[in-house]
Amino acid sequence: MENNVNTKIKNLISLVYGESFSEAHLAVLFEKIEKSCSVITEKRKTGWDEKDVVLITYGDQFTAKGKEALPVFTQFYNEWLARSFSHVHLLPFYPWSSDDGFSVIDYHAVAPETGTWNDIAELKQSTNLMFDFVCNHMSAKSQWFANYLNQTPGYEDFFISVDPETDLSAVTRPRALPLLTPFTLRDGTVRHLWTTFSEDQVDLNFASPQVLIAMVDVLLHYLVEGASYIRLDAVGFMWKIPGTSCIHLENTHRLIQLFRAISDRVAPGTVLITETNVPHKDNISYFGDGENEAQMVYQFSLPPLVLHAVHRQDVRALCEWAASLKLPSQQTTWFNFLASHDGIGLNPLRGILPETEILSLVEILQNEGALVNWKNNPDGTRSPYEINVTYLDALSHKESDNHQRIARFILAHAVLLSFPGVPAIYIQSILGSRNDYGGVERLGYNRAINRRKYVAGEIDGELVDHNNIRHGIYHKLSELIALRRAEKAFHPDSEAMFETVGEHIFKIIRIATNGERITALFNFSNQYQNLYTDINTGRELIAGNAINGTTLTLNPWQVMWIKEN
Known part of the structure; x- marks a missing residue:
């Protein structure tokens, strides 16, 4: 088994890098892998069952004066949420500079205001953990990037420099921002670097063996710290070839296969989950052959299709799509969700619904108070790609009373909990949160509408107040989760x-x-x-x-x- 996996790792590296990945590089890589194998003694659960329900949350979701945030969260979790959830997806808790954590300054550290690795270990006593592996890009404020700008030996090709005259019109753009950002090196040279998501999120150059070794080291660290689920963030963009779409390229899939092989070698039972907010046919390609890539993919089409069904009071499109779903093997399943820290993606509807119906859904939700993010298309037009709203407010009308809001909310989440696969629930959903327009105004971006943070004790009273919508949502959804977790018919593979x-x-x-x-x-x-x-x-x-x-x-x-x- 061990030799077979090691051979697979070597073969994948050869396919991606050829002779540029030297014997010395291989020796360094395998030394890191073997060291991690010797450290990890705890066995991970194999597969999944009906008891698996994931909570999505920030590590600093709750704060208290004079305390680090993670212990405060752990206390809240143990009091209110531990009975409902088997796993906690801690959104990036590393030091960061923008994008609420997804512009990582140091992959190997816990943000000081959030806590320490000991606090992560303490939370792990109460639940299984899911970490983000933000593998496509990192912060322009990071030491790695500072080393690149300072032309420190060993960092020369950590990031992707492109002649600004290069034709990049075919590149898939997830946001309406420039693809290249100019940066000045220590010697005064100006380089235009690849920045898929923002000028503060500089894409890593996986064509460099040194970058691969450094990022595998990050993955291994997360496995050592006990993550049983690993979310591969924005993973579809990892490999770049100018003149192509630079998304879902063959070497991107090979890199995921490499991460899978390494995870299988070091910590069998670890689940890789790809985050690719794209049309469904592209999304499911990350299962690979059913055994060699991600064990789970995000079910991105589910959230907008449920909204479409609710607002049109018509389930036919939802049902037709659901009936078409097929998994490539029993070693894979769906990672189902309705809401997350991001908005509700619209690209996963394309190819399922006519564009007129997508635009109609956007208009309906805008009229009910949702915000919209747009993307630029290669032909110069722009399209809506994301709706920003809490799922509770997305489901109902402004004039709806609490009884109507709760009924629609529970209906939608009962669909989520009934679906084949593992369900994940965003903390704002189970807490019954409404749109946070104040957060949008204060922070200056649309996604803040669904990212409210709380002071310890701020909402506990509302959760026990029978007249408060938080109480109704929390208790009814908790009861629904408990029912699901007790029934073998809701096993992900049933x-x-x-x-x-x-x-x-x-x-x-x-x-x-x-x-x-x-x-x-x-x-x-x-x-x-x-x-x-x-x-x-x-x-x-x-x-x-x-x-x-x-x-x-x-x-x-x-x-x-x-x-x-």
Whole structure:
């Protein structure tokens, strides 16, 4: 096994680098790998099951005067969230300069205001951990970049210098910002460096063996610190060839295969999750052949499709897409979510919905208070690529009362929890957060609308106040998660069938390997819906009611989970 993996690593390096990756480079790389193998003694869980539910949060989500943020979060987590979640995805907690953590200054450190690696270890006593591997780019304020600008030996090719006259019109642009940014080196030379996301996020040059070794060292460090899930951030852009789209290139896939092989060697059971906010057909390419790349990919089409179904009160597009989903192997599954620290991506709808319906959804949400980010297209036009809004506010109308908001919210999250795959829930969602326009005004960017941070004790009272929407959301969603985690039919790998009953009712049937069967029914409309089923006897898990007979009535926006006898 060990020799086979080592051979795979060498073969992948040869495919990507050829002779530029020397025997000396290989010796350094394998020394780091073997050292990590000797340090990691804890066995990771193999695969996944129905109990796996991930919380997405910032490490400094909660603060208290005179205290570092991570211990404050751990205390909140243990009091309010530990019973619901098996994993915590800590968004980048490293020292950073912009983009709320995704412009990393030092990959190997914990931001001092957030805590220390000991605090990470303390949180790990309560949950499994998921870290971000921000592998495409790093901060212009980092020491690595300072070394490059100072022309320090060994850093000459850490970043990507391009002649500004080069034709880069084919390059896929995720944001409406310049692709190249001029920087001045110590000797006065001006170089135009590749900056896919912003002038403060300088792309790493993976064509350099030194960069690969340095970034593998980062990956190994995260494995040693106990991350059982690794999120590969913006991974589709890693390899650049001018004249191409510079996204999803063959060597990008090979690098992910290399990360997978190294993770399998050092910490078997580690799950790699690719974050590629792109059309569905490109997104699923990161499964590779089902065994050699990511074990999970983000299910980016789910959040906007659920919103589309809610606002049109029509589930047909959602169902048709869901029924088309296929995994390449039993070693892969979906990483499902509705909300995250980023906005709701629209590119994953392209190829599924007509552009007119995408633009209509954008207009509806804008009218209800959402903000929109745009991207530039190669032909000079621009398109909306992301809606910025809390998912709670995205689902409802401005005039909706709390009862209506909660009903739509629970319906949407019941879909998430019913879907094959592992569900992830953003902390703002389970806390029932509304749009933070003050944060947008204060910080100056749209994504702040869904990134509110809290002072310890600030919202605890609201979570126990029966008249507060936070209380309703938190308790109902927590109860729903507990039900899901108790049912083998909701195992990520359990058989799933998708149907519609008319245009308003979405049906998901999940069947466990032991034959247990749950029929999930969702009324995506503001009207009562009557339907006939082939279920004679069973129990509706959410309300706890016995089911006798085949005629059911669903209230507006109601969900039923029926476990058949």
